[in-house]
Amino acid sequence: MVTFTVNNAPVDLDVDQDKPLLWVLREDLGILGPKYGCGVAQCGACRVLVNGVSVPSCVTFAGDLEGAEVVTIEGLAEPDGTLSVVQQAWIDEQVPQCGFCQPGFIIAATALLASNPNPTDAEIDEEISNICRCGTYPRIRRAIHRAAAALSET
Numbered sequence: 001m002v003t004f005t006v007n008n009a010p011v012d013l014d015v016d017q018d019k020p021l022l023w024v025l026r027e028d029l030g031i032l033g034p035k036y037g038c039g040v041a042q043c044g045a046c047r048v049l050v051n052g053v054s055v056p057s058c059v060t061f062a063g064d065l066e067g068a069e070v071v072t073i074e075g076l077a078e079p080d081g082t083l084s085v086v087q088q089a090w091i092d093e094q095v096p097q098c099g100f101c102q103p104g105f106i107i108a109a110t111a112l113l114a115s116n117p118n119p120t121d122a123e124i125d126e127e128i129s130n131i132c133r134c135g136t137y138p139r140i141r142r143a144i145h146r147a148a149a150a151l152s153e154t
Contacts (some may be wrong), residue, residue: 007075017063044130054111
């Protein structure tokens with residue numbers, strides 16, 4: 001058994017301790033925002049926040065989650081549906097093309113801005129290692145800067 005919280009909801013599951021969080025989310029909880037991309041923590045499509053830290057859920061295991069707070073792309077919006085500042089910046093900058101990788105990018109950007117509220121382009125490039133096959137990196141940087149500016153006003 002493992003007990004943790006996902007998107008502010010308590011979870012108590014009887015799963016194998018070595019089952020990747022990605023599959024716990026998708027198969028056991030029906031949370032489909034985190035995507036399977038590479039399975040080896042290289043692409044970033046599966047990123048989620050665990051205790052506020054952006055982690056690849058494909059190599060984070062159920063047995064390591066006891067008492068943890070997990071947030072997926074679905075959990076970033078407010079309960080009333082208001083999008084997070086980062087999610088809104090993604091829309092305003094029209095970042096996605098296919099959109100497959102974007103939940104992982106938004107999670108990574110959220111974690112980055114929590115630790116560095118005004119990152120430079122170089123810091124963004126260094127911290128956000130996710131892969132986008134569509135090549136929307138310039139729009140991603142603009143969205144992160146837009147979100148940083150909005151967060152500094154609050």
